[in-house]
Amino acid sequence: KNKAYFKRYQTKFRRRREGKTDYRARKRLAAQSKDKYNSPRYRLVVRYSNKYVQAQIVYAEMTGDKVVCSAHSSELRNYGITFGLKNFSASYATGLLLARRVLGRYGMDEMYEGNELDGKIRTVRHGNRTLYVEDLDWETERRPLRCNLDVGITSTTLGANVFAAMKGASDGGVDVPHSVKCLIGYDRESKKHAAGDFTQRVLGEHVMLYMQELRDHDDEEMKAKYTKLFSQYIKNGVQPENLEDIYKKAHSLIRASPERKNYVDLSTLSAADKKAHRDTIRAPFREASKKVKRVRKSLAERKGRVSAKKAWWAWKNESDDEEESEDEDDEAEDEE
Numbered sequence: 001k002n003k004a005y006f007k008r009y010q011t012k013f014r015r016r017r018e019g020k021t022d023y024r025a026r027k028r029l030a031a032q033s034k035d036k037y038n039s040p041r042y043r044l045v046v047r048y049s050n051k052y053v054q055a056q057i058v059y060a061e062m063t064g065d066k067v068v069c070s071a072h073s074s075e076l077r078n079y080g081i082t083f084g085l086k087n088f089s090a091s092y093a094t095g096l097l098l099a100r101r102v103l104g105r106y107g108m109d110e111m112y113e114g115n116e117l118d119g120k121i122r123t124v125r126h127g128n129r130t131l132y133v134e135d136l137d138w139e140t141e142r143r144p145l146r147c148n149l150d151v152g153i154t155s156t157t158l159g160a161n162v163f164a165a166m167k168g169a170s171d172g173g174v175d176v177p178h179s180v181k182c183l184i185g186y187d188r189e190s191k192k193h194a195a196g197d198f199t200q201r202v203l204g205e206h207v208m209l210y211m212q213e214l215r216d217h218d219d220e221e222m223k224a225k226y227t228k229l230f231s232q233y234i235k236n237g238v239q240p241e242n243l244e245d246i247y248k249k250a251h252s253l254i255r256a257s258p259e260r261k262n263y264v265d266l267s268t269l270s271a272a273d274k275k276a277h278r279d280t281i282r283a284p285f286r287e288a289s290k291k292v293k294r295v296r297k298s299l300a301e302r303k304g305r306v307s308a309k310k311a312w313w314a315w316k317n318e319s320d321d322e323e324e325s326e327d328e329d330d331e332a333e334d335e336e
Contacts (some may be wrong), residue, residue: 022153029150030060042068043150044098044176046091046165053091055098055165057147057174069105071098075260079250083232084207088164088184089247092117092202095165096251099172100258103145105265111141112173117202117251119195121170121180132175144175159184164202204243211240 015021029043040059047054053073058065073085073094084090096114103109112133115122124131133144147169151162163182170176180186185197200206211233214226227234238246266274297305 019153025150029148030065032060042145042147044095044147044166044169044174045150045152046095046154046162047152048086048154048161050086052085053094053161053165055094055169057098057102057145058150069098069102071095071101076250078261079253080246081250082236083238084204086161087204087207088161089202089204089207091161091164092168093247093250093254095168095170096172097168097254097258099169099174100255101260103173104258106145108142108145109173111136112144114173114255115171117171117199119167119183119185119193119198119202121178130177132170132177133173144173146175146177149176149178156182158182158186158188159201167198203247208240208243215240 011017013021013023016023030041032038032041040061043058043060045056045058047056054070055072056070057068059068060066071094073090075097076082076085076090076093079093079097081090081093099114100109103112115134121132122134124133124136131144131146136144149162149166151160154160154162156162158181160182163178166176166178167183170178180193181188183193183198184201185194186192187194211226211230214222214229217223217226264277266277269277
């Protein structure tokens, strides 16, 4: 590499250098058409942490991304799912929760009730467009909420968890373009999709079979493995046979009441009411921060701390020297 290379070198974006953003994909997902008069392009953003799944509906502006609605898998505890909050089933339930919540806020939850869990894809043609929702009366109903899946830098392998969240949002009534080629149950050789395989995976049948295998095994090592791997299941009193009923009940509860408890729509409040609402939310956190905040030391206290450290180190070095000299004297006596 010569001087010309370094003169022309252009530093990549910070999030590209950190490996966090795929800007090639982001440009195609977020760029708005110039003839659509500033109508936003919504993205279904699915991200995974160490323990949870988060799904958001986002659109881009010049000042940054704006989040329309979000759902977190920790909220599934309110619907009876207190374990496995990052797995395939939790991803589906989080996508379903997000879809029902955002449609409720837009007043479209009764128009687009979504589909029951069956693993099938439903589409309807309108002109040159394919809509991934149930059949609708275009003349009287509002158009569905179209969102494109944003997976970030997640590997989009066949049957990945992000596609479970996408299918959950689609079954919840959001128009998300997709095909069976990314779902569990699709066979690339025969090019056919077994919808039942996807349904069984969402209802945790594969987890149930593995739990039963470990629990009923004769080997004590396998039983110990069951206790270790499924500790949260055992803690919450969940048996393998109950998984399907738990997930089905959670799906029905999500459809019945998807909104957060004590949710307040800030767009309906005045500026003073918004400030009062935010202060109410932040008050306990501010009080907690005051309790752990250390009091700033004065200059005399900081200097006294340094001098005390120096005195301790001087005493430590002096005692070490005395011990070394005593050891040398003992060795000399032994030689004599």
